[in-house]
Amino acid sequence: MSHYRLNRLFNPSSGRCLDVAVDHGFFGEPSFLTGIEDMTTAVEALVAAAPDAIQLTPGQAPLLQARPGRAKPALVLRTDVANVYGNPLDTHLFSRHFPDAVEQAVRLDAVCVVANLLQLPGRPEIRERCIETVMALRAECTRYGMPLMVEPLAMQDNAAAGGYMVDGDTRKIVSLVRQARELGADLIKADPTDDLDDYHLVVQAAGDLPVLVRGGGKVADDELLRRTAAVLAQGARGIVYGRNIIQHPHPAGITRALMAMLHEDYTPEKALSLVQAQ
Template sequence: MSLYRLNRLFNPKSGRALDVAVDHGFFGEPSFITGIEDMSAVVDTLVDANPDAIQLTLGQARHLQAKPGKAKPALVMRTDVANVYGNPLDSHIFSHHVPFAIEEAVRLDAVAVCVNLMHLPGRPEIREANIISIMALREQATRYGMPLMIEPLVMQDNAKAGGGYMVDGDTAKIVTLVRQAKELGADLIKADPTDDITDYHKVITVAGDVPVLVRGGGRVDDRTLLERTVAVLEQGAQGIVYGRNVIQHENPAGITAALMAVLHDGASVDDALALVGGGAA
């Protein structure tokens, strides 16, 4: 099946993509909405910065798609909601996908939809719920020609993470879950960086012909972010999905310009850092 919508996600020159994730409010965690309380203003800022795509929820996608013109970033739509990030965790943990999510994505002119595949130690029912969602979404995505991005998330043990699941960067665990995402029919894979970034080629290899976009995770300094970006691209990643490192940055336009330069123009870390400084208010 030809997924023509992906022509609006990947840059035609580099074949890579920057997707800025602003779907954090979906998960009901208060700390996640710091800096993105006013979503209309956030989307305005990002549209001006012009990444390749913005990842939004069903309820917030209109802030992007109502804007006129064809030069704006593409829409990637988040399709599932879970409550696995709280500290402390709720007594009941769940994950559900939006009913008719693929039809909604078609109506909203999305280029892809995103769904989780989570491994939570001691909570196999969450992975089961994710797999059920993926299989339901895969059937509809095939029917409508909507690319399906699966997001494998390997979490640390809740006790080790101090309440609230945190990402586990173990290479073998990430590789295993990425492989399962491919087996389940992913058109795109959004995966965490490995703790040892030089291992990332193993993730790319196991994904095979499915493009891998790398998650950004928690906030880090600009040099660390750009160095990690260069490293995963050198190992074969076809893009990045960064959220808080862009939307909580003091200069979202500057860091977006820096990331786009690395992705699409092959800029060095130092040259990209100059763009952040040069764009600062």
Template sequence: MSQYRLNRLFHATSGRALDVAVDHGFFGEASFLPGIENMAEVVRTLVSAGPDAVQLTLGHARLLQSIPGRQKPALVLRADVANVYGDPLDEHLFSHHVPNAIEEAVRLDAVAVCANLMQLPGRPDIREANIVSIMALREQATRYGMPLMIEPLVMQDNAAAGGGYTVDGDVTKIVTLVRQARELGADLIKADPTDDVADYSRVIEVAGDVPVLVRGGGRVDDRTLLERTVRLLAQGARGIVYGRNVIQHERPAGITSALLAVLHRSASVDEALAIVDGADA
């Protein structure tokens, strides 16, 4: 039954998907909020832009699902919350899943739920908590036919810069965690780019037949974003999950249209940049 829901996530022709993540407020980090203070407006903007999916939390999912019509983006529901992004970090770190996340996802007509699998330096307890959450979610997801997206997230200590954890693009670490996500029963995997984008084929290989969607991370300029996206898709990525590079963009609809053109029409970087700039329809 989970495939029925995934059919609403992936584009019928390209087989790819753009999921715009707007679940940042769940993590209690002030620096994540610029551009998404007014969530009702953000959701309306994204619905108008037309990505394949929008990733939201329990508190905001209804803003999307209450909009009438058959053509609005699908819902991906964030299923867990953690406090690992603080700058400085809280003295006590945690990661918890929403106990009734799968039932809520069914009620909200979501196409998938998303949960973290984090590897933090010196904090195996957080990874253990994630595994416990994933196993609980997997049992319920199987029962209700709800696809489970696991987000393997390899982090490095950013204490030298003031606190918090930042992404570690070490390919060996990413591959190892992606493989664990596959072993835990992921239906979808959301993984960071590798330091050398050319290494991403190793991530795709170890994921096997599980579709891999690439995590976007922090803000970069449009050309860098689009060039990286094209290279990752060429290596077998089935889609992208971008947040701040869309919602904090000065033209969210323009960058969404550009990314959709790359995903679904195999547009070149220059063609996509022209769409952002309004030189193309």
């Protein structure tokens, strides 16, 4: 039954999706708010750009779902919050999910819920807490027919890396993706590997589950489009980009370019011409 909702996430022709993540305010980090200070305006702009989905928190989801009509992006609902992105880190780290997250997702008509599977150097208790969250959500998702997206996230040491930095080591990403598969995820949101030629190993670890690739930090348009092409060529079923869209000077243009690559097989060079097209 959970697959019925996913029919609204993936394009019926290409079988792929673009999910724009706008859940950054959930984590309490001031630097994450750039480009989304005014969430009403941000969501309106994204709806006009027409990606396949927008990823929001329970508190902001009504900005999308209260809009009339059927022609709007699907809702992906963020369910967990953690304080693992600061530099320096807080002395006490936590990761928590809404106890009624799946019921909220049903009421909000979400297509899936998403939760982290975090791996921080020297902090195994955070990974344990994330596993507990995934297990709890898995039980409720099964009960309500709600798809579960798990986001495996291997992080570098914040102090050494200068803040929120992911670890693109292929072995670490593959092992976390495999654990998410073993825990019962319905789809996976995973980081790109440092060596993009390795990405088929991430897809392989997910088995028959769709893999959506995280965008990570802000990069130049040509690099973003080349990276997107590389992961799609190795079997990724879509992308979940946030800052590379919401902090872009032309959010609608970069969305057009990415959607053309996903659903019309545009090359990066051809897609780049759409970024500033009116």
